[in-house]
Amino acid sequence: MLVAHLVERRGSFELNVELTAAAGETTVLVGESGAGKTSILRLLAGLDHPDRGAIRLDGDVYADVAAGVLRPAWDRDIGYVAQDFSLFPHLTVFDNVAFGLRGRGAPRREITASVDEALRLAGVADLAGRLPSQLSGGQQQRAALARALVLRPRLLLLDEPLSALDVHTRRQLRGELRALLRELPCVTIYVTHSPLEALVFGDRIVVVEEGKNSQAGSREELLRHPRSRYVAELIGTNLFVGRWAALVSGGPVVRTSDGVLALGNTSGDGPVFAAVSPTEITLYREPPESSAQNVFAGTVLELAPEPPAGERVRVALGTDPPLVAEVTEAAIAALGLREGMLVYAAFKATGVSTYM
Amino acid sequence: MQRSSESALTRVLQAVAAVGLVLLVTLLALPLAGLVTRIPPATLLARLREPVVLDALRLSLLTSAASTGLVVLLGLPVAYQLASREFPGKRLIELLVDLPMVLPPTVAGVALLTAFGRAGLAGGALHAIGLSLPFSTLGVVVAQSFVSAPFFIRATRAGLAAVDRRYLDAAATLRSPPSLTFFRVMLPLALPSLLAGAAMSWARALGEFGATITFAGNMPGITQTMPLAVYIALQSDLDAAIALSVLLLAVSVAVLVAVRLVPLGLALPIADARRPSR
Numbered sequence: 001m002l003v004a005h006l007v008e009r010r011g012s013f014e015l016n017v018e019l020t021a022a023a024g025e026t027t028v029l030v031g032e033s034g035a036g037k038t039s040i041l042r043l044l045a046g047l048d049h050p051d052r053g054a055i056r057l058d059g060d061v062y063a064d065v066a067a068g069v070l071r072p073a074w075d076r077d078i079g080y081v082a083q084d085f086s087l088f089p090h091l092t093v094f095d096n097v098a099f100g101l102r103g104r105g106a107p108r109r110e111i112t113a114s115v116d117e118a119l120r121l122a123g124v125a126d127l128a129g130r131l132p133s134q135l136s137g138g139q140q141q142r143a144a145l146a147r148a149l150v151l152r153p154r155l156l157l158l159d160e161p162l163s164a165l166d167v168h169t170r171r172q173l174r175g176e177l178r179a180l181l182r183e184l185p186c187v188t189i190y191v192t193h194s195p196l197e198a199l200v201f202g203d204r205i206v207v208v209e210e211g212k213n214s215q216a217g218s219r220e221e222l223l224r225h226p227r228s229r230y231v232a233e234l235i236g237t238n239l240f241v242g243r244w245a246a247l248v249s250g251g252p253v254v255r256t257s258d259g260v261l262a263l264g265n266t267s268g269d270g271p272v273f274a275a276v277s278p279t280e281i282t283l284y285r286e287p288p289e290s291s292a293q294n295v296f297a298g299t300v301l302e303l304a305p306e307p308p309a310g311e312r313v314r315v316a317l318g319t320d321p322p323l324v325a326e327v328t329e330a331a332i333a334a335l336g337l338r339e340g341m342l343v344y345a346a347f348k349a350t351g352v353s354t355y356m
Numbered sequence: 357m358q359r360s361s362e363s364a365l366t367r368v369l370q371a372v373a374a375v376g377l378v379l380l381v382t383l384l385a386l387p388l389a390g391l392v393t394r395i396p397p398a399t400l401l402a403r404l405r406e407p408v409v410l411d412a413l414r415l416s417l418l419t420s421a422a423s424t425g426l427v428v429l430l431g432l433p434v435a436y437q438l439a440s441r442e443f444p445g446k447r448l449i450e451l452l453v454d455l456p457m458v459l460p461p462t463v464a465g466v467a468l469l470t471a472f473g474r475a476g477l478a479g480g481a482l483h484a485i486g487l488s489l490p491f492s493t494l495g496v497v498v499a500q501s502f503v504s505a506p507f508f509i510r511a512t513r514a515g516l517a518a519v520d521r522r523y524l525d526a527a528a529t530l531r532s533p534p535s536l537t538f539f540r541v542m543l544p545l546a547l548p549s550l551l552a553g554a555a556m557s558w559a560r561a562l563g564e565f566g567a568t569i570t571f572a573g574n575m576p577g578i579t580q581t582m583p584l585a586v587y588i589a590l591q592s593d594l595d596a597a598i599a600l601s602v603l604l605l606a607v608s609v610a611v612l613v614a615v616r617l618v619p620l621g622l623a624l625p626i627a628d629a630r631r632p633s634r
Contacts, residue, residue: 047525073528080529086522090544099540100530151531 002155002187006043007052015039015211021204023058023154026181026188028202030195030234036211037191038083041157044189045080046073057155057187076155079148079186083160085140087132093119093143094128100151114150121180122146138169145177149184156181156188162197174200195234199223207231225355227273236314238281238323240274240352254354256321262293262349273355278314278326280351284344285335295346296323300339303332317345391605394598403599411577412585413603419493419581420561423500424508427557430501431509432550436538438509439516457506464502465570472498472571495572496579500561508557515549516542552615559611563604 002021008014015036021027029037042048044055046062049070055062062071073080087096097118101111119125122142132140141161148156161177162170178201181188190201198205199219206216207230215227226232232239242256254261254274261274282288288295298319306312306326313332315325323345327337337343395403403409437443438450456464471477472489482489489495519542527537543550565583572579574588582604589597 045529047528072533073525074531074533078529080526082522082526084522086526088523088526088541099527099532103530103532103536103540147530 002044002055002057002189004044004055005053006040006050006055008039008043008048008050010039013211015043017206017208017211017213019206019213021187021189023187024185025203026190026201027204027206028190028192028198029206029208030192030198030202031208032230033193035208037193037208038159039211040208041080041159041189041191044155045078045157046071046076047080077153079151079153079156081141081144081148081156081158081161084164085132085144087135087140087144087147089132091131092128093124093130093132093135093146096132096143097147097150099147115146118146118150119143121149123176136169137165138173141165141173145180152186154186156184156186158188158190160192161190163192163194177201195236198234207234224353225273226275232275236324237278238276238321240276240321242272242274244268244270244272254352261352263352263354268354268356271356274352275355276323276347276352278324280347281323281325281327281345282347283315283325283327283331283335283337284346285341287344288346293349294352295344296320297342297344298323300337300341300343303337303339305329317343319345388605391598391601395595399595400599400602403596404603406596408576408585409596409600412580412582412600415493415496415577415580416562416582419496419500420558420564423497423504423561424554424558426497426501427505427508427561428550428554431505431557432512435509435512436516436542439513453509454506456503459503461503461564461566461568462570465499465567468495468499468502468567468571490571491573491575491579493572493578496568496581499567499571500564503564503567504557504560507560508553511553511556512546512550515546515553518549519545555611555615559608562607 001023002019004019005017006019007016013036017036017040019027019040029040031037039048043050043063050063050065052065054064054066056064057077060077061067061069062076063069087093088099091099094115097115098111101114106114115128116125119128122145124139124142124146127135127139127143132143135143141164145161162173165173174197181190181201190197192198192201202219204216204218205222207214207222207228209228209230215222215231217225222231223235226235226237226239229239229241240254240256240261242254242261245253245255245260252263252268254263254272256274263274287297296317296319298317300315301318301322302314302316304314304316306314311329312326313329315327315332315337317323317325325345331337335343404413434449434453438446438453459467469476469490471479472482472495473479474483474488474490487494489498523541523545524534524537527541528534532540562581563583564581565587568579568581569584569587574580574584576585580588582600586597586600586604589600
């Protein structure tokens with residue numbers, strides 16, 4: 001179990017995150033570049049030290065600024081795979097993987113056995129004699145992973161492990177890496193900017209925004225109950241943040257900074273999140289006279305066909321607040337929808353899911 | 357109009373550059389040609405077999421090897437400190453390290469005398485432990501080390517500083533403390549620069565004249581190195597001076613070629629160390 005509270009100030013940027021991660025699970029830190037994800041990994045690794053806070057792994061204190069404890073990276077039970085892999089260019093793959101074991105002074109036979117096993121596990125057993133410059137990106141990634149895993153770390157830190165790879169290799173490695181990580185008994189922290197990777201790898205997902213963790217939870221929680229615009233955007237849904245209220249005319253509503261949202265049967269008190277799935281939204285060219293109680297006007301910003309077949313199309317709207325709708329190709333054709341056109345986006349009160 | 361005058365200017369500049377190049381190459385190449393064509397190879401070999409020449413050669417090889425060893429031993433920690441840390445007085449140390457490169461060698465010799473001579477600042481202390489540097493072979497080594505150290509330190513410092521931080525970080529995450537990382541990562545990656553620096557330093561020591569003759573004198577077999585022997589031979593026997601000079605020239609060329617070839621052979625790692633491959 002990893003428990004960390006990290007505060008680091010770099011110029012005008014302040015990182016302040018609380019983090020817990022369980023052994024045997026992969027915890028994904030997801031966020032835009034510059035949100036502070038790599039800084040968090042470097043602090044956990046001990047390559048940098050926090051200004052305030054503490055890091056505890058099981059019973060061990062890796063850092064506790066108040067108590068004056070700051071253990072350097074080489075004194076922590078970690079494995080670290082940097083975004084660019086950082087394989088030693090003057091050593092073969094075998095020697096790269098053996099580096100940590102040799103430093104420990106392990107017996108030669110044990111080193112050979114451990115390295116061979118790690119290389120096999122990572123699928124690069126046949127490349128042991130090569131130099132890093134003779135490897136493809138995917139092979140370098142595997143070698144770097146083997147180098148980190150051979151020491152059997154209790155905390156594995158992966159910084160965008162797939163982002164330096166081409167699309168084809170990334171897709172191929174994704175499944176393999178997922179299967180591999182699932183077997184590991186250690187705490188795994190996986191940093192990515194890709195929502196897809198977050199959902200594929202994250203047993204638990206921590207969203208990092210501007211140096212803060214804005215939301216943490218299981219994949220399901222995140223998908224069902226996004227709690228910030230950024231998370232909603234990540235998972236491709238619409239989110240309103242506001243407060244419960246009731247209209248004189250009857251039904252419960254959510255008051256947001258962007259207006260009033262009519263709701264179904266639920267009601268409550270205090271702050272509330274309201275999510276609207278893009279498939280709940282219907283588009284009209286004229287103000288609708290349908291039963292939908294929520295209507296927003298705006299221009300079409302972008303039409304993006306959804307993979308794989310593209311029979312559904314995501315429509316980004318310049319409404320206030322911005323909405324995303326998902327409609328069929330037939331509907332696009334019927335409406336004659338194109339970018340820049342003024343449309344009305346409507347959804348029923350019952351199409352809004354609310355949560356505290 | 358504007359354009360044609362510009363292109364005329366360009367042509368003039370190109371012509372000047374071409375003339376300059378020819379003159380410079382002539383200045384550099386002609387003496388070399390004179391040196392190697394002056395006496396026939398057979399005479400050359402005969403000359404080089406004379407005892408005084410062999411003595412000077414032996415002494416030069418011995419002292420230059422010793423001074424290079426000393427420079428590497430003492431220079432490496434200095435280069436490391438300069439490359440990896442900021443500390444008070446760093447600028448002063450840098451100045452001090454570079455100074456022998458621009459100091460006239462005879463001045464260096466006089467300075468060495470005032471420091472390590474019998475009446476020098478540290479002369480008494482050295483004498484007390486039974487050590488006398490001036491006019492001894494050891495003095496030659498000290499003089500050579502003094503003038504050649506900057507070449508090694510500069511190159512090595514640049515090489516160490518060019519080692520990408522990422523590799524040092526990677527080593528740290530693999531349980532390697534900084535002291536071990538220096539030997540296992542930094543030094544191997546900076547090795548081409550280190551070897552080039554050592555070779556340049558050695559060549560400078562081999563050619564040392566001014567500081568040596570001032571500080572250590574000119575005693576055959578004890579302090580008379582090759583450059584000194586050349587100078588002495590010149591007074592009496594031009595052919596002998598030329599023979600010695602050709603020998604030194606051959607050694608210099610060999611060093612230059614070696615310096616060019618060594619980084620080439622190791623170019624792969626160092627290129628990678630500077631530019632991450634993806």
